[in-house]
Amino acid sequence: MATALTLTPFPLAPSAASSVRRAMQRALQRVEGEFDFAFGPRANPWRHLGALSFFLFWIVAVTGVYVYAAFDTSVAGAYASVEEISRSAWPVSGLARSLHRYASDAFIVVVLLHLGREWVNGHARSFRWFSWLSGVPLLWLVYASGIGGYWLVWDNQAQFSLIATAEWLDWLPLFGDPLVRNFIAGGSVSDRFFSLLIFLHIGIPLVLLLGMWVHIQRISQPRTNPPRALALGSFASLIVLALVKPATSGASADLSLVPGALDLDWFYLTLNALLYATSGGVLWAICGGTTLLLALLPWLPRAPRAPVARVDLANCNGCGRCFADCPYAAVTLEARTDGKPMPRQAVVHPDLCAACGICAGACPSSTPFRSAGELVSGIDMPQRPMRALRAELEGKIAALRGRVRLVVFGCQCDCAADAAALAAPDTAVVSLLCSAMLPPSFVEYALRSGADGVLITGCRDGDCQYRLGNRWTEERLAGAREPHLRALVPRERVRVAWAGPTDTEPLAAEHERFRRALDSLPPLALTGWRVPKRTEALHG
Amino acid sequence: MARVLRYLSQAVLYAAFVAAIGYLSTSPTYVHLPPDEALIKLSFSHAAARKEACHERTPEELAKLAPNMRAQTVCPRERVPVTVEVVLDGEPLFRVVAPPSGMAKDGASTVYRRVAVPSGTHRIAARLSDMPDGTFDHRAETTVALPPGHVLVIDFDAGKGGFLFRS
Numbered sequence: 001m002a003t004a005l006t007l008t009p010f011p012l013a014p015s016a017a018s019s020v021r022r023a024m025q026r027a028l029q030r031v032e033g034e035f036d037f038a039f040g041p042r043a044n045p046w047r048h049l050g051a052l053s054f055f056l057f058w059i060v061a062v063t064g065v066y067v068y069a070a071f072d073t074s075v076a077g078a079y080a081s082v083e084e085i086s087r088s089a090w091p092v093s094g095l096a097r098s099l100h101r102y103a104s105d106a107f108i109v110v111v112l113l114h115l116g117r118e119w120v121n122g123h124a125r126s127f128r129w130f131s132w133l134s135g136v137p138l139l140w141l142v143y144a145s146g147i148g149g150y151w152l153v154w155d156n157q158a159q160f161s162l163i164a165t166a167e168w169l170d171w172l173p174l175f176g177d178p179l180v181r182n183f184i185a186g187g188s189v190s191d192r193f194f195s196l197l198i199f200l201h202i203g204i205p206l207v208l209l210l211g212m213w214v215h216i217q218r219i220s221q222p223r224t225n226p227p228r229a230l231a232l233g234s235f236a237s238l239i240v241l242a243l244v245k246p247a248t249s250g251a252s253a254d255l256s257l258v259p260g261a262l263d264l265d266w267f268y269l270t271l272n273a274l275l276y277a278t279s280g281g282v283l284w285a286i287c288g289g290t291t292l293l294l295a296l297l298p299w300l301p302r303a304p305r306a307p308v309a310r311v312d313l314a315n316c317n318g319c320g321r322c323f324a325d326c327p328y329a330a331v332t333l334e335a336r337t338d339g340k341p342m343p344r345q346a347v348v349h350p351d352l353c354a355a356c357g358i359c360a361g362a363c364p365s366s367t368p369f370r371s372a373g374e375l376v377s378g379i380d381m382p383q384r385p386m387r388a389l390r391a392e393l394e395g396k397i398a399a400l401r402g403r404v405r406l407v408v409f410g411c412q413c414d415c416a417a418d419a420a421a422l423a424a425p426d427t428a429v430v431s432l433l434c435s436a437m438l439p440p441s442f443v444e445y446a447l448r449s450g451a452d453g454v455l456i457t458g459c460r461d462g463d464c465q466y467r468l469g470n471r472w473t474e475e476r477l478a479g480a481r482e483p484h485l486r487a488l489v490p491r492e493r494v495r496v497a498w499a500g501p502t503d504t505e506p507l508a509a510e511h512e513r514f515r516r517a518l519d520s521l522p523p524l525a526l527t528g529w530r531v532p533k534r535t536e537a538l539h540g
Numbered sequence: 541m542a543r544v545l546r547y548l549s550q551a552v553l554y555a556a557f558v559a560a561i562g563y564l565s566t567s568p569t570y571v572h573l574p575p576d577e578a579l580i581k582l583s584f585s586h587a588a589a590r591k592e593a594c595h596e597r598t599p600e601e602l603a604k605l606a607p608n609m610r611a612q613t614v615c616p617r618e619r620v621p622v623t624v625e626v627v628l629d630g631e632p633l634f635r636v637v638a639p640p641s642g643m644a645k646d647g648a649s650t651v652y653r654r655v656a657v658p659s660g661t662h663r664i665a666a667r668l669s670d671m672p673d674g675t676f677d678h679r680a681e682t683t684v685a686l687p688p689g690h691v692l693v694i695d696f697d698a699g700k701g702g703f704l705f706r707s
Contacts, residue, residue, distance in 0.1 A: 038549030105561045160572055170652065176641050177585055178652045184583050185693050185706055237554040238561075245562045256707065257689050258573045263566035273570050 024120045025414065029502045032463070041461035041498070043227040045234075049114035051226040052234065054212065056107040059235065061205065063100035064149075066093075071152065073198050074191045078154040079252045086248060098242035104146050105267040106238065111142055119297070121465070122414055126305060127328065127354050129298035134215045136294045141208040146268040148201040152194070155250040156259035157269070159183070164272035171280030186255045218352060220329040221468070306355035306433075307382040309348045313337070315365045316378035318344035321482055322359035325436070327467040328352050331359055331379070346379055356466040357381045357437030361476075364483055367441040368393070384433055393430055393442065397450045402426030404518045407451040408511070409442070411435045411458040413465040417499035417507045419457050427511070434458065436469035440476045440485035443494055453493045453518040457507060460500040470498055492521065578659045578686035582626060582634050584696035587648040588670035592616040617646035623669040624651060625676075626694060629662055659688040666694055666703050678702045 032046045039045065045052060070093065072081035085093045115135065118124060124132045147165065151158045166180035182188055216222040225231070250263065264273065275283050293300075309322075309331070323331045323346060330352035333344040346359075359379045360366055366377040368390040375387040397407065406427045410419025411434050423429045428451075432438055435458030443454045456473060464470045474496060475481035485494070495514050499507040573579065594615040602610045619640040626634040634653050641647035663683050667676040680703035684692055695704040 035553065038546055038553055040546075101565065102558070102561055105565050106557075109561065167652075176647065177650055178583075180652055181583055181585070181650070184581065184695075185691075233550060233554055237558045241558040241562050247565075256691055258579045258691055260571065260573050260575055260689050262570045262572055264570040265566065266564045267561075269570075273572075276572070 021120060021122065022414070025122075026502060028117065028120050029415075029460075029500045032460070033500070033502060036460070039230065041463075043230045044462065045226075045230055046113075046117065047462045048223065048226040048230055049110055049117060050216075051223040052110045052230070053107060053114060054224040055226050055231055055234065056103050056110060057205075057209070057212070059103040059238070060100055060107060063096045063103065064205075066096040067100055068198075068202075071198075073194045075154070075189055075194060078152060078194055079249065082153050082155075082249055086246065091243070094246050095239070095242050098245075098247040099238055100149070101247040101265075102238050102241050104149065105265065106234075108142055108146060108267050111139065115139070115294075124297045125303040126298070127330075127352060130218050131215060132298055133295060134211065134217075136291060138208060138211045138215060139294075140291070141204060141211055143268065143271075145201070145205045145208055148197060148204060150265065150268060151197055152201060153249050154194075154253045156253055156257075157250045157262050157264065159253035159255065160259045160262055161269050161272050164275050168271075168275050168280050168283060171284060183255060188255065218328055219467070220327055308350045308353035308355055309357070309359050309379050310382055311346045311348055311379050312376050313340075313345055315376050316346050317364075318342045318346065319364060320344070320346075321362040321364065322346050322379045325358050325362040325468070325472055327356070327358060327469075328354050330354065348379070354466055355381065355383075355433065356469070357384060357433035358466060358469060358472060360386060361434075361437040361439050361472070362483065363439070366439040367483075368439075368445040369441060381433060381437070384437070386439075389430065389432075389442070390445070393428075393446060394449060396428035396430065397446065400426055400428055400450065404515050405450060405452050406455060406511070406515060406518070407446045407453070408455045408457060409435065409438050410456075411437075411465075411469065413459065415459040415463055415465045415500060417457065417501055417503050419507075421504060422455075422508065422511050426515075434464070434466050434469040436464075436466070436472040436476075438473065440483055443477070443485055444489045447489065447493060447524060452521075452524060453495065453514060455511060455514055456494070456496045457499055459498065460503070461498040463498075463500065490524075493518065493524070573656060573689060575688055576659055577656045578688060579691045580626075580628070580633065580655055580657055580664075580686075580694065581691060582624065582636070582651055582653045582694045584694075585648045585650045586622055586668075586670065586696050586698060588619045588622045588640060589672060590616060591618045591620050591672055617644050619646055619649075620670065620672050622649035622651070623674070623676075624696070625667050627665040628657060633657075633664075657686070659686050659690070661685045664692075664694070664705070668696060668703070680705075 028046075032044060035044045035046055041047075067085055070081060070085050072078055082097070085097050087094065118132065147161060151162050163180060163183050166178070166183060169175070170178040170180055182193070216224070226234070250259070271283065271287070274286075278286075318333060318336065320333055323333050330349050332347050332349065334347045336342060336345050338345070348359075360377055360381050363378045363380075366380070366386045368375065368386070375390055377386045380386055393407070397405070400406075402425055404426060408419050408422050408427060408429045410416065410422075410429060410431055412431045413434065419429050419431065435456055438456065443456070446454050456477075458469055458473070459465055461470050472481060476483060477485045477494065477496065479485065479487060495510070497507055497510040499510075594613055596613055597611070602612075621640065622638045624634065624636050624638070625632065633655060636651050636653060638649035638651045639645065640649050661683060663681070665681045666679070668678040669676045671677060678696070678698075682705050684705060684707060686692055686707065690707060693706040695706060696702060697704060
């Protein structure tokens with residue numbers, strides 16, 4: 001007896017993003033598109049800002065060790081030792097010092113771009129709150145790491161910054177004796193102070209590194225190394241900068257004098273200048289308010305959570321593919337609880353689940369070829385179950401008219417082109433939570449059910465809203481990842497076209513090219529691909 | 541040709557990035573103190589007199605206390621605020637009332653103020669009050685030549701005679 005299929009209402013795409021954020025997202029997409037031309041999608045620096053941050057950190061760390069080896073931790077010797085590093089034993093020592101400075105500057109730029117991009121793409125909220133919140137204190141650790149380095153040089157810029165920072169900290173009722181009184185007159189700064197500065201300048205970056213490790217904890221397969229070409233290009237360009245404009249020190253610090261004009265490093269010392277343009281209280285209000293706002297962003301307002309993935313133990317054999325494919329480590333394998341002979345079962349952790357459906361796409365039981373009355377997958381999305389996906393696909397293929405009949409699988413997230421715009425009498429569009437939610441067997445099923453070709457689209461290459469969707473889809477189609485598209489499926493009838501929200505026209509052009517290519521191929525039925533009887537069997 | 545264009549584009553973008561880094565790492569110039577000005581800093585740490593003098597408890601007051609608390613002499617810890625005024629060439633420059641530190645308000649009062657003044661020769665008068673009656677029993681005057689960019693520190697150390705002018 002045929003069972004009536006209940007199609008779970010397909011939820012609308014998340015609409016929590018403000019119009020401002022969406023407009024900025026569109027603008028950023030256009031900028032990234034230009035960078036795609038220069039770097040290629042997979043080496044686009046915009047998509048590797050986090051990895052670039054790590055890379056720059058290591059450049060700063062390694063050059064810092066080199067510079068520290070020659071640094072004199074005394075009041076009398078600090079400035080002279082840095083001058084020695086810069087001017088003698090050139091180019092290596094001077095290069096190391098300049099690289100240390102410019103990589104630090106680049107580090108804070110890349111970190112801020114990373115923060116901005118993640119916010120623009122809506123990654124500050126929902127299940128990503130931990131990654132966002134853990135990144136907020138890192139901003140201050142980066143600042144503290146960098147500014148400490150400037151103090152060690154003990155030139156007039158260091159003097160200015162130290163006194164300004166002390167005055168700023170003294171606004172807080174924390175210190176019985178104002179910190180700034182330590183820098184009142186010549187002779188008030190001692191060698192022990194420089195030992196303290198060194199301790200801070202090494203210790204704070206170590207805490208920063210620990211914080212960076214925490215920051216990536218809820219991400220599986222985090223990218224901490226940029227693509228080789230991008231790393232080499234970034235490193236080479238910093239070296240060129242270091243050679244063209246070596247970092248130099250100002251005049252030696254003299255507490256009996258006030259620095260007049262300073263060649264300020266605006267990356268780290270802007271707050272010092274801002275102190276004198278405003279006041280300690282105003283600056284604390286700005287910094288404290290900004291930090292508080294950033295910390296509360298995930299809950300301003302609280303984003304509605306989509307239903308998370310659900311495991312059906314009767315159909316789960318604990319194979320681990322969902323565990324391997326989950327981009328946010330939301331699926332773990334734990335001991336069996338239903339008494340079946342398999343050792344493990346998948347367990348979904350709701351707080352970590354992105355509701356992307358990639359796990360459902362990875363599940364071997366998500367195949368539409370199963371002849372059971374109701375298609376139940378071992379892991380599935382309640383708002384977009386596989387049985388509903390199959391029913392929708394069958395219905396839409398049956399309604400296709402035209403010489404060439406196409407099925408487009410697209411994803412619905414903010415970072416993807418609107419695939420629905422491709423819908424036509426000869427083109428059925430099926431929307432997914434993510435392109436990698438699509439089990440490859442659905443591609444074969446579509447071709448066997450009457451489609452002449454299948455086009456898969458989603459977020460731009462390397463820019464998947466859920467990090468790994470593009471990659472998993474391509475690997476599954478190429479047979480390099482399980483579940484894979486069977487080799488007997490004619491590859492000329494399957495095409496992948498990644499497209500962002502501003503790529504509607506290129507996607508439409510690719511769709512048209514694919515249609516014309518399919519038109520030149522012999523019909524599938526004539527090539528031995530029979531339309532299966534499963535559809536008739538399903539409906540009795 | 542497309543590959544050449546791509547590499548050129550990369551070079552331009554890398555160059556733009558490091559050019560911005562290189563520029564903002566030293567520019568624009570920040571003027572912390574105009575070239576014709578000097579800085580006067582008022583900074584000291586000084587414990588003022590007690591707010592109340594020591595006094596003897598009356599027999600009635602002692603009787604109200606527990607036997608182990610019957611100290612004959614009471615010396616309240618709280619100190620008065622320190623008030624300091626500085627006048628530059630006859631015009632008021634600073635007037636600071638610094639409260640004593642500590643939860644019991646028995647610590648030293650600390651002061652830190654700074655102000656930019658025109659460079660040149662100036663007549664500076666300072667006075668400090670650290671007594672309950674508010675009298676300014678510490679005074680000093682001096683004439684200083686302040687070249688541009690120099691710092692004059694006005695310190696106070698009761699053990700060294702009072703106000704110290706250091707430049």
